Amino acid sequence: MRTSHCSHNLGAAQFRSHVAISRERAGCGGRGKGVFLSCSSLWHGRLPHSSEAAADTSRLPGRSAWLCWVHHSALSAVICAPQLSKALITHPKHIPVGAPSHRVWSAGGLRSSCELHRTAPSPVRTPRVGGGQRCGVSRPPRIAGMVLKVFFPSCCSSAESGILIGRWIPEQSSAVVLAVVHFPFIPVQVKQYLREVQQVAKVSVSVLGSWNNSKQEKEESLSEFLEDLGTIFSHEPWIQISKEGDSKFWNCSTLQKQSDSHREEEIILVYYDQRKVMLSHLHPPLDTADLGAEDASKLSAIFNTVASSKVLFMTDRYDDGPIKMTHWQSDGVEASIIVELMKQASVPACMLLTFLLSLVSGVCNSRLLKFWPLSFLWSKLSTCEQLGHRLQHLQVISSSKKAQNQTQLMRCMLFSGKDGWDLAHRKPVLHPCGECLAVSTSTSSLLACMLPRLTKSYHRFSAALSRRAERKANIFVSLLIDVALGILLMSWLYRKNQIGHLADTLIPVADHVAEELQDLLQWLMGAPAGLKMNRALDQVLGRFFLYHIHLWISYIHLMSPFIEMILWYVGLSACLGLTVALCILSDIIALLTFHIYCFYVYGARLYCLKIYGLSSLWRLFRGKKWNVLRQRVDSCSYDLDQLFIGTLLFTILLFLLPTTALYYLVFTLLRLLVVIVQGLIHLLVDLIDSLPLYSVILRFCRSYRLAAGVKFRVLEQQDGKPLRLLMQINPLSYGSVVQTYRLPTYSCYPKDSWTSLCKKLFLGELIYPWKHKGEKQD
Amino acid sequence: MEERRYRSASGAPLALRCRQHSASCRELAVRCPRLQLRSLSAVTSAVWLAAYGLFVLCQNSMVLSAAIFLTLIGLIIYLHFVKIDQESLLVIGSLGIQVTSSYASGKESTTFIEMSQVKDVVINEAIHMQKVIYYLCILLQDPQDPQGVSEVVPLFQSSKPRLDCLIEVYKSCHEILDQTKTASQSDGVK
Numbered sequence: 001m002r003t004s005h006c007s008h009n010l011g012a013a014q015f016r017s018h019v020a021i022s023r024e025r026a027g028c029g030g031r032g033k034g035v036f037l038s039c040s041s042l043w044h045g046r047l048p049h050s051s052e053a054a055a056d057t058s059r060l061p062g063r064s065a066w067l068c069w070v071h072h073s074a075l076s077a078v079i080c081a082p083q084l085s086k087a088l089i090t091h092p093k094h095i096p097v098g099a100p101s102h103r104v105w106s107a108g109g110l111r112s113s114c115e116l117h118r119t120a121p122s123p124v125r126t127p128r129v130g131g132g133q134r135c136g137v138s139r140p141p142r143i144a145g146m147v148l149k150v151f152f153p154s155c156c157s158s159a160e161s162g163i164l165i166g167r168w169i170p171e172q173s174s175a176v177v178l179a180v181v182h183f184p185f186i187p188v189q190v191k192q193y194l195r196e197v198q199q200v201a202k203v204s205v206s207v208l209g210s211w212n213n214s215k216q217e218k219e220e221s222l223s224e225f226l227e228d229l230g231t232i233f234s235h236e237p238w239i240q241i242s243k244e245g246d247s248k249f250w251n252c253s254t255l256q257k258q259s260d261s262h263r264e265e266e267i268i269l270v271y272y273d274q275r276k277v278m279l280s281h282l283h284p285p286l287d288t289a290d291l292g293a294e295d296a297s298k299l300s301a302i303f304n305t306v307a308s309s310k311v312l313f314m315t316d317r318y319d320d321g322p323i324k325m326t327h328w329q330s331d332g333v334e335a336s337i338i339v340e341l342m343k344q345a346s347v348p349a350c351m352l353l354t355f356l357l358s359l360v361s362g363v364c365n366s367r368l369l370k371f372w373p374l375s376f377l378w379s380k381l382s383t384c385e386q387l388g389h390r391l392q393h394l395q396v397i398s399s400s401k402k403a404q405n406q407t408q409l410m411r412c413m414l415f416s417g418k419d420g421w422d423l424a425h426r427k428p429v430l431h432p433c434g435e436c437l438a439v440s441t442s443t444s445s446l447l448a449c450m451l452p453r454l455t456k457s458y459h460r461f462s463a464a465l466s467r468r469a470e471r472k473a474n475i476f477v478s479l480l481i482d483v484a485l486g487i488l489l490m491s492w493l494y495r496k497n498q499i500g501h502l503a504d505t506l507i508p509v510a511d512h513v514a515e516e517l518q519d520l521l522q523w524l525m526g527a528p529a530g531l532k533m534n535r536a537l538d539q540v541l542g543r544f545f546l547y548h549i550h551l552w553i554s555y556i557h558l559m560s561p562f563i564e565m566i567l568w569y570v571g572l573s574a575c576l577g578l579t580v581a582l583c584i585l586s587d588i589i590a591l592l593t594f595h596i597y598c599f600y601v602y603g604a605r606l607y608c609l610k611i612y613g614l615s616s617l618w619r620l621f622r623g624k625k626w627n628v629l630r631q632r633v634d635s636c637s638y639d640l641d642q643l644f645i646g647t648l649l650f651t652i653l654l655f656l657l658p659t660t661a662l663y664y665l666v667f668t669l670l671r672l673l674v675v676i677v678q679g680l681i682h683l684l685v686d687l688i689d690s691l692p693l694y695s696v697i698l699r700f701c702r703s704y705r706l707a708a709g710v711k712f713r714v715l716e717q718q719d720g721k722p723l724r725l726l727m728q729i730n731p732l733s734y735g736s737v738v739q740t741y742r743l744p745t746y747s748c749y750p751k752d753s754w755t756s757l758c759k760k761l762f763l764g765e766l767i768y769p770w771k772h773k774g775e776k777q778d
Numbered sequence: 779m780e781e782r783r784y785r786s787a788s789g790a791p792l793a794l795r796c797r798q799h800s801a802s803c804r805e806l807a808v809r810c811p812r813l814q815l816r817s818l819s820a821v822t823s824a825v826w827l828a829a830y831g832l833f834v835l836c837q838n839s840m841v842l843s844a845a846i847f848l849t850l851i852g853l854i855i856y857l858h859f860v861k862i863d864q865e866s867l868l869v870i871g872s873l874g875i876q877v878t879s880s881y882a883s884g885k886e887s888t889t890f891i892e893m894s895q896v897k898d899v900v901i902n903e904a905i906h907m908q909k910v911i912y913y914l915c916i917l918l919q920d921p922q923d924p925q926g927v928s929e930v931v932p933l934f935q936s937s938k939p940r941l942d943c944l945i946e947v948y949k950s951c952h953e954i955l956d957q958t959k960t961a962s963q964s965d966g967v968k
Contacts, residue, residue: 147802147872266801298892711888712876714799723800730888
């Protein structure tokens with residue numbers, strides 16, 4: 001291989017460079033011997049700095065390049081901006097001989113070199129059609145007649161000239177531009193890079209077109225050069241966007257290689273904020289959530305494209321890679337020191353928490369606590385339910401604390417961990433986000449099984465995964481707020497001897513309630529509301545209940561010296577959370593009004609017995625019977641004495657009904673009052689439990705993260721230029737945020753409708769309006 | 779850009795503004811009448827008179843401050859959540875239809891419906907009490923059933939323009955929608 005060095009001066013720029021010209025035999029049968037410049041050995045990053053010669057870098061023009069080509073199927077030449085293309089190199093000795101397929105090219109213009117390039121690249125010659133040849137994989141025909149939409153990231157508006165890379169969606173005739181690759185670059189490296197990205201991200205990223213940001217007047221040669229780039233990266237259609245100076249109105253045109261598409265089509269230029277689209281999570285309506293990522297709506301396709309191309313955005317301009325890109329992270333990859341520190345600290349914290357939780361759950365599940373009286377007690381107390389619920393939450397959190405941050409989780413997921421993959425010098429261990437550490441040390445099976453590969457159903461998968469991450473974050477924030485409020489309550493309780501005051505007022509309140517009940521019973525024993533009661537039954541029932549109250553009062557008085565101490569220790573548990581404190585309050589109310597519950601049960605049972613007796617005897621009165629086997633009423637012939645006794649009993653029960661009914665009514669009302677108070681407390685507890693505070697705060701502070709859709713704003717227009725739209729994220733409303741991210745709670749609301757409740761009350765059946773999940777039905 | 783005057787179903791004056799941004803993009807905005815000063819002052823004076831009457835009865839000055847507070851809060855809530863200033867429809871062929879309502883406090887609530895979901899834009903009749911009113915609505919495609927309609931999205935709900943205004947809007951929309959539909963159908967044939 002002979003090399004020779006040439007140096008050339010560019011007229012105005014005084015640019016000196018050295019180029020190695022090497023000569024090599026083409027691989028295909030002796031044809032195509034040609035001169036070509038192989039600059040790959042020279043090229044190591046920035047061109048002038050690494051060249052051997054003392055290149056005068058200070059006078060380097062803005063876009064320094066020369067166009068070279070290699071007549072091989074792999075293009076390993078450097079593509080640079082055409083400013084200096086006029087100074088292309090030849091050496092007379094290296095003019096190709098005997099290769100009719102090549103044109104002699106001289107230090108002529110760009111035109112000739114391009115022609116050379118065009119005719120030479122592959123051994124298979126195809127006649128030129130129209131403006132150029134197409135070599136490469138044939139793409140599906142573009143849908144002509146549909147408006148072409150170009151989604152352009154607003155961060156690339158001020159980028160320097162280059163080529164556009166992104167994703168082309170032929171069904172929707174839209175091109176999503178992800179980044180701009182600047183000159184100089186080597187096409188084969190770009191193609192290889194794109195192939196790698198495609199493998200990792202499972203998104204078909206390709207070169208879409210060219211971007212020209214010229215400060216001065218538009219140059220003809222430049223536009224032709226950019227057109228000709230389309231032949232290297234064959235893409236149909238080849239989109240050319242150009243911006244002049246600081247003008248707001250850009251020129252956008254497409255280059256069609258197919259001869260049948262001659263009509264002028266409309267182009268819509270849609271600007272989007274890449275960072276926001278990247279970080280946002282689209283909440284589609286439920287029925288479209290089942291569709292795959294490809295055939296879902298246009299918007300989700302665009303969001304998915306940007307989100308999946310995370311790996312493309314990991315290189316910034318401070319990297320020493322062969323490819324220089326501009327995208328939203330090109331000024332520096334986003335990372336936060338606090339988040340990193342927290343991640344480092346959370347691993348041992350997580351392990352400690354898991355250990356403690358396993359201890360606690362072991363104690364809870366031990367056989368000691370499973371004996372009958374204790375287990376019955378635990379099931380009745382709502383405090384234990386709440387504590388169990390919170391324990392579950394803690395277990396969910398401690399399983400993987402890494403999943404707190406939604407975006408971090410998505411980064412983890414996208415990082416394939418491919419061995420030996422050196423995409424732009426990125427080694428997994430050194431990544432600033434540190435998620436690779438998370439990958440290796442995370443104990444969660446979820447992450448471990450999700451990471452190895454990305455499936456086609458990325459959309460569904462990422463929605464589920466981010467929902468889990470959000471759920472964990474919500475649980476964590478809810479726990480935190482709960483504990484904070486609980487500690488606040490505690491600090492108020494234990495200040496200025498509030499507990500003592502509470503204990504002091506408790507006994508008089510209990511006494512007062514008991515006295516009120518006694519008055520009530522005396523009233524019932526007399527002539528309540530003018531009704532006349534059956535004296536004997538009245539006295540019996542009244543005395544029975546009065547005796548109960550007397551017992552209860554004595555019991556309370558017996559407990560009175562210990563009340564303060566009990567309250568003091570019980571109040572300490574408020575540090576576990578405000579919900580626990582509220583549950584304890586509800587339990588205390590239940591314990592204090594236990595006698596009302598007892599009276600209700602007595603009254604209800606008595607009344608129920610009476611009603612059933614009455615109905616059965618009424619059937620006897622009419623000569624009918626209830627058939628238990630057939631569950632229906634049958635006729636039956638009774639004996640005379642049966643009928644006689646039956647009728648007597650029926651009369652007695654009927655006339656005693658008002659008394660029993662009144663007692664039942666009074667105690668049921670009291671019981672309902674207590675139930676309503678307890679129900680309100682439980683409602684508050686449920687609210688604190690299920691409110692997704694993290695999501696609400698996220699919606700308030702970073703509203704673009706939770707997207708319900710997009711909205712378009714029409715920007716200033718100019719005739720003859722494409723339509724300019726700005727795509728912004730339409731955030732989810734607060735109502736839908738709460739609905740989507742609600743945490744599940746353990747209590748279920750009354751299943752009975754109002755009519756069945758009334759029926760139960762009328763028949764005297766016992767009602768349990770606040771039944772917890774998992775409790776056996778009575 | 780032209781602006782024409784119409785009336786709403788209840789007789790209030792409306793203004794329809796039609797703007798053509800490009801061949802396949804059109805914006806139609808209906809402006810509702812602004813909040814009248816006289817109705818505002820009438821409501822405020824009524825509330826304050828009632829509060830003063832209560833004050834005279836119970837001699838508690840809290841009633842007065844509560845009335846002032848209530849009036850302010852009520853006005854803010856009304857301007858931010860209830861009073862709609864302008865309702866607009868942005869039709870972008872091959873992208874979709876965007877419906878925006880701007881409130882008096884400046885808040886804008888937007889919904890964007892993609893073109894693939896839009897089946898048709900029609901004018902429907904509705905019987906409301908003793909009146910028959912016309913309203914424009916977008917019919918959404920049912921993904922499972924190509925002939926079915928999954929949802930009906932009514933437009934211009936708070937301004938309720940009359941039929942002549944609706945016909946204008948309908949014609950404008952259909953010019954662009956028909957363009958899009960024929961383009962996509964011809965591709966399907968191809």
